[in-house]
Amino acid sequence: MKAAAFAYERPTDLNTALALIAKADGTTKIIAGGQSLGPMLNLRLVEPDTIIDISGLAELKRAERDGDELVIGACVTHGDVEDGRIPDVTRGAMQRVASAIAYRAVRNRGTIGGSLSHADPAADWVSSLSGLGARITLRSAAGVRNLPIENFITGALESALQPGEIVEAVRVPVMTPSAHWGYVKACRKIGEFAHAIAAVLIDPERATARVVLGALETAPIVLSDASALFGGRVTGDFKQHFDARVADAILIKAGVANAVDRHIHVAVLRRAINEAAA
Amino acid sequence: MIGLTVNTRPVKASVEPRTHLADFLRDNLNLTGTHLGCEHGVCGACTLLLDDMPARSCITYAVACDGARVTTIEGLDNDEIATELRAAFTREHALQCGYCTPGMLIAARDIVLRLPTSDEHSVRVGMSGNLCRCTGYVGIVRAVRTVIDQRRERGITPIPGGGRQALGPAGSGNATNPVVSETTARAAAKTETPDQISVAMAIPNFTPAKVFEDQFTVAFPPAKVFDMLGDVAQVAACLPGTSLIGTPTPERVEGMIRVKLGPISANFRGAARIERVPEDLTGRIVGMGSDQRSRSSTQGEIRYRLVPIEQGAATRVELSIGYSLKGMLAQIARDGLVRDLAARLTADFARNLDRHLSGVPVDGAADGSQDLNGVSLLIGLLRRRVQETIRRIWGR
Amino acid sequence: MSHAESDPASETAPDTKQGVGARMLRKEDDRFMRGRGQYVADIRLAGLQDVAFVRSPLAHARIKAIHVPERYRDVVFTAADLDGIKPIRAVSGLPGFKISEQPILATGKVRHVGELVAMCVAPTRAEAEDIAASVTLDLEELPAIHDMLAARDPGAALVHEHWGDNVFLESSFEVDITKAFDAPIKVTRELSTARQCMSPLEGRGVIATFDHRLDQLTLYTGSQMPHIVRNGLSDCMGVDQGQIRIVSPDIGGGFGHKGILLPEEVCLSWLALRKGYVARWIEDRREHLIASANCREHHYKITVYADRDGRLRGIDCEATVDSGAYSSYPFSACLEAAQVASILPGPYVMPAYRCRTFSAATNKCPILPYRGVARTGVCFALEIMLDAVAVAAGIEPGEVRLRNLIQPDQMPFDNITKKHFDSGDYPEAMNRALAAIDIPSVRSRQRAKEPDGRLIGVGLSIYCEQAAHGTSVYAGWGIPMVPGHEQATARMTPDGGLELRVGVHSHGQGLETTLAQVAYEILGIETKLIRVVHGDTAMTPYSTGTWGSRSMVMAGGAVATACIEIAERAKKIGAKLLQLDPAIVTLRDGRVCGPNSSIALAEIAHTWYRRPQDLPADVDPAGLESTTGYKPQRDSGTFSYAAHAVTVAVDPDLGEVEILDYVIVEDGGVLVNPMIVDGQIYGGLAQGIGTALYEEMPFDSAGQPLATTLADYLLPGPAEVPEPRLDHMETPSPYTMFGVKGVGEGGAIAPPAAITNAVNDALRPLGVELLHSPISPRRIVEAMLAARDAERSAA
CATH class of the missing domain: 3.30.365.10 (Aldehyde oxidase/xanthine dehydrogenase, molybdopterin binding domain)
Incomplete structure (x- = not known):
């Protein structure tokens, strides 16, 4: 299948782009690497009048430390993260996540900002960056705002992006040396979309546990204080204290009615916790 | 007009924005070694080198590669690694029909360049973006491993990241000139809007493919709620994205619902038949509609029953919702209605209903201007199915 | 046949042997590894137009109307336009078999999602799809049969109304079953296998063009059985077989998917024959998965x-x-x-x-x-x-x-x-x-x-x-295709090379190599001098094609038989040239050998073709080209x-x-x-x-x-x-x-x-x-x- 016709605009700087986007109507789409939008265009699931290509914007292709955060431009690719072309503040966690997104040829063009804009609950960055406690920077011609990732994703394919706004960057906090990270997804084959995702960031020294249950039918469940999963207290032997019944109850409360689905999500969570403990 | 370097030769051409790179190379330059197997980025047959990095040419538009360096299989005739790979591929019987082979060699070249060792698992994972239907991958994996081993034995060290320094999508950022299309330029080639066919006169009963139950409460007495549900225009106002066509009668309504599902939008045009039994405070709405663009159609049935609660001061609305979906939007999604969605949708409708009864303006006016966050029950179901699909391919 | 023995020590390594049993590297690999294979979509013809189809979105419906915008009336075709074209009939003579007529473009009803309803022609596929999107279908939905067991229920909706039920054929076989009923172990299960798609990496593809000089329709199509496509096409089009040439170039995998006559092939043939188009249709992945054929259920x-x-x-x-x-x-x-x-x-x-x-x-x-x-x-x-x-x-x-x-x-x-x-x-x-x-x-x-x-x-x-x-196996089925003798042509070239022409098709099986090995086994001609020609009805003998794991047995046997015939003829000519009794010469390593002298096949070929004056007057005139049929015993x-x-x-x-x-x-x-x-x-x-x-x-x-x-x-x-x-x-x-x-x-x-x-x-x-x-x-x-x-x- 071939895409329906569209007009193409390629601004060369961010301000021009924002001005264009501010004028855009509902039939305009923004493209970066095009690895999500491309298939949909080819299948004619999406038929925009105009596509604005932001992949050339240098402002969105940088990564630098800003205090305790790494600021990653929206057009940095999964491959850039995988290959270590950006600084590592997560002790390899992001690199491992990136290297398992789709396939190499896709990662060389797919971008972190594009993936988040798409707001797919099964996408790796949606859950993993929520797990890492990252924030997202949204910019429009009118200004800029920052949101925690979990507040940005509002549902399946739904985000807090307002008309005229684009994802400018992701701000990832530096992972503490004592933190334990686990990230597991259930796929039937490599590169397939995930049926369940779990991300855990546990720091026994600080007695904190952050847990994400993702690839649900809607936005991920983000537990910024997940101590309830570990008997109410996060300690060095958290793995032994993991209580699957609590996880199951959380899923029920979130509306996951199917017992098989819950079983799979809990099993994936257990694996992520085991990985974090290893 | 775009300029590219293809297999070291400069190329200038004018190309429609919708033309993907593979079609451009095949049709404009007759470089037919780049094959198309799926055109949605999964099979890997179209893989080529874009600024020396493997990329999918079927979901990369040629216009977006302005200024980039493109290397196709035809450009690797004298490439050292490709030459070694070809020898290994033929020795290990790593190809049969040959269709995946060009993309496979490009992907293999990248692996050979980057992987420190020939560890079998790493090679298999590294090659996982390229499907072969003939060989069972045995010869391919052997061939790639052999070439890695030979090169490492010769002291050739791996190149992490394939030597790329720049950030951002491979192939991007090479163009220096902005492109600003004139809005008139695209109109000529734009997809023809299908002629609308007339809405069916009769709305038949049907057996829904999916049925679920739900309920919500509103803080108004049953009689008032029942009256409100009898006012088609007001009900429509509780469904954002809805616009009515003509004047509804108490028994029948025609209209359009525009739904936006992430990047997808669909216009369902249709009609509904309304039945009400005042004695029981029950009712039934049977509707059907179709979106011509996606050749998708839907049928839905909502049965409701109003039960007085709180001594009749409030109402529990019990719903039985059934639907069927057909056409492209059905085909690209898997089964999967979830209870929490129904709960959310019902809650949204209930909130709007409650506001409406309270005289608070409802978000979604009936003029069709509001189409974000479609809250209509049936359309919400549709959204769900499409959402599930989209994530399957392009959740990246 | 001196080349059959294989050295067990080199079983896994490629060897330099060339005959039957040799682990020989493939002759066809190089073009594929350089992106120079030629699949249907790679063929370029002047004036080529692309076709996109309007397909049914519903599984079962009555077609009430097909609305084509006025401006596209000339480039959109529906069943009403296909004058003189017959539906595809794939019948069986088995008792009780019910015949389905597959329309080329849907008439009256559509019976599955993806069934062809209209075809749209434009300079590019993208534009053809634009036109297809503008065509609207007015369909009256009918109950769909999606479950094969429910299809058998009395009262089920009917796929083909005049059948009265939904069973193509019921068959049974029974031997003494009641004698088993007293067995001490009795296990009963219900099992099923899912519907699948064969999914070769390359889908189907068709290009149709009419050659006025030859008064011949040429259909380029990725087919495992070009001669069978010609049979079926001739039936549907009402055109003499001599007016049709089927060319099946490189194919990106078959697996059975490319073993049928497609309605699309008939459509494009009609466009070329009746409308003068050079028309192309390339199946996309969605079409492959939805529309043309599934398997295994x-x-x-x-x-x-x-x-x-x-x-x-x-x-x-x-x-x-x-x-x-x-x-x-x-x-x-x-x-x-x-x-x-x-x-x-x-x-x-x-x-x-x-x-x-x-x-x-x-x-x-x-x-x-x-x-x-x-x-x-x-x-x-x-x-x-x-x-x-x-x-x-x-x-x-x-x-x-x-x-x-x-x-x-x-x-x-x-x-x-x-x-x-x-x-x-x-x-x-x-x-x-x-x-x-x-x-x-x-x-x-x-x-x-x-x-x-x-x-x-x-x-x-x-x-x-x-x-x-x-x-003997297929005769009883009473179907349009019954395999008989398989034929092959072997033809020595004047320079001592060999051409083999076969009606089967190679699309990954490596027949360009293995059939050469068979010929080498008989004639001793180096495999690098042997070319296998296949995939063209104009250049190959009739064959039911490649299916049922038959090509090596049947075409291999036919090649061997044809080569044996060439060997016999060459021996006769060689004996004449060596001035020996043909009864005492043998063929070894590509040479006709007598007790003390020998002559190379290449020289025999050179003499036969280029220097006939050196041949004795009483030479056998049959020459060094033979088409011979083969069947196993x-x-x-x-x-x-x-x-x-x-x-x-x-x-x-x-x-x-x-x-x-x-x-x-x-x-x-x-x-x-x-x-x-x-x-x-x-x-x-x-x-x-x-x-x-x-x-x-x-x-x-x-x-x-x-x-x-x-x-x-x-x-x-x-x-x-x-x-x-x-x-x-x-x-x-x-x-x-x-x-x-x-x-x-x-x-x-x-x-x-x-x-x-x-x-x-x-x-x-x-x-x-x-x-x-x-x-x-x-x-x-x-x-x-x-x-x-x-x-x-x-x-």
Whole structure:
């Protein structure tokens, strides 16, 4: 299948782009690497009048430390993260996540900002960056705002992006040396979309546990204080204290009615916790 | 007009924005070694080198590669690694029909360049973006491993990241000139809007493919709620994205619902038949509609029953919702209605209903201007199915 | 024939030998590895226009109107435009068979999603799709039949109204079944295999153009059987066969998908013939998955009767195959179901048997015979039942098989359904597989439990693959295509080279190499000087084409026969030139040799073509070109077979299956090129793993196909397919040239059964038995949770 016709605009700087986007109507789409939008265009699931290509914007292709955060431009690719072309503040966690997104040829063009804009609950960055406690920077011609990732994703394919706004960057906090990270997804084959995702960031020294249950039918469940999963207290032997019944109850409360689905999500969570403990 | 370097030769051409790179190379330059197997980025047959990095040419538009360096299989005739790979591929019987082979060699070249060792698992994972239907991958994996081993034995060290320094999508950022299309330029080639066919006169009963139950409460007495549900225009106002066509009668309504599902939008045009039994405070709405663009159609049935609660001061609305979906939007999604969605949708409708009864303006006016966050029950179901699909391919 | 011996030391390394048995590297590889293969979509013709089709969005509906915008009236065509074109009729003379007429473009009704309704022509595919999007369909929906069992219910909606039911054909076979009823072991199961898509990496593709000089329509189409396409096209178009030339260039994989006449081929032929277009249609992946053809959807209700020692007393089966809406040309509708009845007994001996089969019409696209044809489903059903018998009898599954397999001293053997097994040692294959997989070590590992909590299982399956079966087998079907003698042309060129022309098609099987090996075996002409011409009705002898693992046996035999003829003629000419009695010369290493002198074939050819003045006047005038027909001594088919054994680890949390070890002991008769045979087995295994674990085309109750991209229809990738361990036996067929047997499909037959048996073996302690393929992680988790719940409620 071939895409329906569209007009193409390629601004060369961010301000021009924002001005264009501010004028855009509902039939305009923004493209970066095009690895999500491309298939949909080819299948004619999406038929925009105009596509604005932001992949050339240098402002969105940088990564630098800003205090305790790494600021990653929206057009940095999964491959850039995988290959270590950006600084590592997560002790390899992001690199491992990136290297398992789709396939190499896709990662060389797919971008972190594009993936988040798409707001797919099964996408790796949606859950993993929520797990890492990252924030997202949204910019429009009118200004800029920052949101925690979990507040940005509002549902399946739904985000807090307002008309005229684009994802400018992701701000990832530096992972503490004592933190334990686990990230597991259930796929039937490599590169397939995930049926369940779990991300855990546990720091026994600080007695904190952050847990994400993702690839649900809607936005991920983000537990910024997940101590309830570990008997109410996060300690060095958290793995032994993991209580699957609590996880199951959380899923029920979130509306996951199917017992098989819950079983799979809990099993994936257990694996992520085991990985974090290893 | 775009300029590219293809297999070291400069190329200038004018190309429609919708033309993907593979079609451009095949049709404009007759470089037919780049094959198309799926055109949605999964099979890997179209893989080529874009600024020396493997990329999918079927979901990369040629216009977006302005200024980039493109290397196709035809450009690797004298490439050292490709030459070694070809020898290994033929020795290990790593190809049969040959269709995946060009993309496979490009992907293999990248692996050979980057992987420190020939560890079998790493090679298999590294090659996982390229499907072969003939060989069972045995010869391919052997061939790639052999070439890695030979090169490492010769002291050739791996190149992490394939030597790329720049950030951002491979192939991007090479163009220096902005492109600003004139809005008139695209109109000529734009997809023809299908002629609308007339809405069916009769709305038949049907057996829904999916049925679920739900309920919500509103803080108004049953009689008032029942009256409100009898006012088609007001009900429509509780469904954002809805616009009515003509004047509804108490028994029948025609209209359009525009739904936006992430990047997808669909216009369902249709009609509904309304039945009400005042004695029981029950009712039934049977509707059907179709979106011509996606050749998708839907049928839905909502049965409701109003039960007085709180001594009749409030109402529990019990719903039985059934639907069927057909056409492209059905085909690209898997089964999967979830209870929490129904709960959310019902809650949204209930909130709007409650506001409406309270005289608070409802978000979604009936003029069709509001189409974000479609809250209509049936359309919400549709959204769900499409959402599930989209994530399957392009959740990246 | 001096080149047949192979050196065991070099069995895995490519060798420099060239004859039958040589592990020779492929002649065709280079063009593919340089992107210079030529597939249909790569062909460039002046004035080419692209076609996009308007397809039915509904599974079953009456067409009330097709609205074409005024401005496109000249470039959009519907059934009303196709004057004089007949529907596709793929009939059978079997009693009771009901005929489906497949319209070229839908008339009156649409019977499956994706059925062609209109065609749109434009300079590019994108523009053609724009036009297609502007065409609106006014359809009155009818109840859709999406379930083959429901299709058989009285009162079900009818796919073809005038039939009165939805059964293409009901067939049955019965021998003494009542005598089995008192058997002490009786196990009954219901099993099914999912609908699949064959999914070659290249889809279908067609270019049609009319050559006025030749007064001939040329159709470029990726077809496994170009001559059969010409037959069917001639019937539909009402055009003489001489006016049609079918060219099938390089093909990106067939597997059965490219073995039918497509309505699209007829459409484009019409555009070229009647409208003067040079028209092209290239199937996209969605079209492939939805519209043209699926495969494999079987349902079985089986009871197996056995004695306490596991010996089979009889099998009683009712099988249903979902045939889809139409019978595809040359024939598809009841091919699978009727074959089930004859092949279900597999390689086992049993005294009683009954099988009733139903070919059900549904509102889905037709199913075609896919690699292994009905055998994959049959093997799945039978081999899972054998494991159930083993459990009931309390003996090892391997032992149950050994007690029931045909024994080597019974060969040749006519089984209960009168299948004639030509040769082989099935127990030996099974024993080798059992030894290689090392059952005792798997059992002790199972007892020891895995440190990671996974469950280990071992599974077996064994099958026989009837291949290259001919006239006597197909004559009774009364179908449009019955294979007879296979012909090949061998033609020496004046410079001593050789051209071989065959009507079969090579699309991955490496026939350009293996047929050259056969010719080398006879003539001793270097394979680099031998070219194989195929895929063009204008240049090759008639053939039913490449299907049923027949090409090596049939075309190989034909090439050998033609080369023997050339050898005889060359010997006569050579003897004349050497001034010897033809009776005393021999052909060795490409030379005609007498006791003290010899002459090269190249020189004989040079003399024959270029210097006829040097030939004696009484030379045989037949020359160095021959088209000769070939049939094996018996045409009941070769029976190749293999025992598969696999160990798996199953994750009890997520239902993930990892294949730890996979052993295949294969007997494909004498192997012409072991490297290529290995490749066929590896590739077949990957497809079998797809069938077992990944591939499924689900439909909803409205007949909507639900896996319409490769993100939904999961094809196994490099990380999902392990490298198996192969062991070859080479029992020659007594009936064929060189003793070769057909081996192309076998790899895909056994894996679903073996893997499912292994998973069931692993999960048996949990009370789980999986009977429906693919055994996806979710199905496994569901079964495990259900078993756990059942156990809890029992406790």
